[in-house]
Amino acid sequence: MSDEVIVVDLGLQLAVVTAFIVLMVVVHSAGLVAISKVLHLHDDRAIPNEFGLRASFLMGTYGLLLFTLHFFEIYLFALFYRHVGALRSMEAALYYSASCYATLGSAPAHFDEEWRLLGSLEALIGFVLIGWSTAFMVGTLRKIIN
Template sequence: MVLSLLIGSIIIIISVVVQAYGNVRWLKKIAPSFKKKQTFTSSKLPLRLLTFSFLFFTLLHTFQTWLWALAYMLIPETKLLFTSFFEAWYFSLVTFTSLGYGDLTLADNWRILSGIEAINGIMLIGWSTAMMYSLIQQIYKSLNTN
């Protein structure tokens, strides 16, 4: 169990760094649009901003679930459960999003790892949701000043 906690902690640290780096890149790309209290005269820019942002955060979370899937494939005891990387990724996606179908479960001494991934996923998805909310709020304010 100690090894599960150690591996889970390492993956969480990597995931948080990926999320933080991604958010900084996102802020450098998106934030300049609001620096001068820009007002939108058409819906094209807000639509592009929202679409790009959604796809960007989805890509971040996809990469994070790949990290977890890779970890599952590298652990000898959990590797036996999965027939391919895509099955490990499926398990990771279901766990990261807290769906937890239960069709695949880790061995007793590794189960805590899936719980750690679920906590990680909830927090990171919440972080992205907060960023999207912030963008929507800025767009809403800008559209209502016209």
């Protein structure tokens, strides 16, 4: 990698953001469908109708699978940051991506400023996807209490 600064066009950044929005909607949709199938959430008989050990196990497993889905999405952003050279290590890329995704907003000292727009908009994407997961989980909880 040379020492010259490469200016990334705003249009390219917006195109990449758009591609990530589409990718994340597809990944998150597929993930939620997979979680539903694994936990048999489409079958009302598989969902307990009271809070107890079975409901606790279902919701705990649900939470772990959602966490895994969100981590995978964070990982996809981190892979991109490493691929374009915005960060020097995968650990730094994961830290930055998780920070953005969770709307913490802690930028590392050596982040390539050419891609900071994507990092900022990753926060919006993460916020929406976390909200989507929350709504999905609340729907399942409603089935348990009804």
